[in-house]
Amino acid sequence: MTTYLFPGSFDPFTRGHRDIARRASKVCDKLYVSVMHNDAKSHVFTSEERVYMARESLKDYPNIEVLCSDGLLVDVFREKQCDAVVRGIRSETDFRYEAEMALANRLLYSDYEVVLLPCRDDLSLISSSIVKEVGYYGGDISKMVPSQIVDFVAEKLKKGRN
């Protein structure tokens, strides 16, 4: 049984995130999606909201389970007995960041492993930051976030602006 872990801050969850989760879920038996804290970012959505968005967006995939942790990634990895972490990469910049993160995590836990999935061409320009910027100004985010959460994300971002 192969178990993968897809961690992220998912602030908010995007179509790019869903595509990585969907594809990862096809090459493992069980996929945990873990909503986590990224100290380098200040999150607009609460942990509960980020879990809600991930669960709503992934409810059609029976082998995906959404978790939440405010601790270290390696602790979730170890506790859930994962074989590898999955991360999506859009660019060379993403690759460098992932390589650094993998190195740091491997220093914390020697059995740590990462699988990098290149993202789909048509989703490569979508990021949580772009969704936030467009949403703050009331722009159309329906092509950027999964259909299940479009209204939720749009409402929250519009409120943040007022």
Ligand code: PNS
């Ligand atoms: O979606 P993001 O913001 O790129 O995800 C980054 C995330 C949340 C996976 C990373 O910041 C993380 O692993 N946070 C948990 C705390 C931790 O383990 N930090 C050490 C990373 S080397």
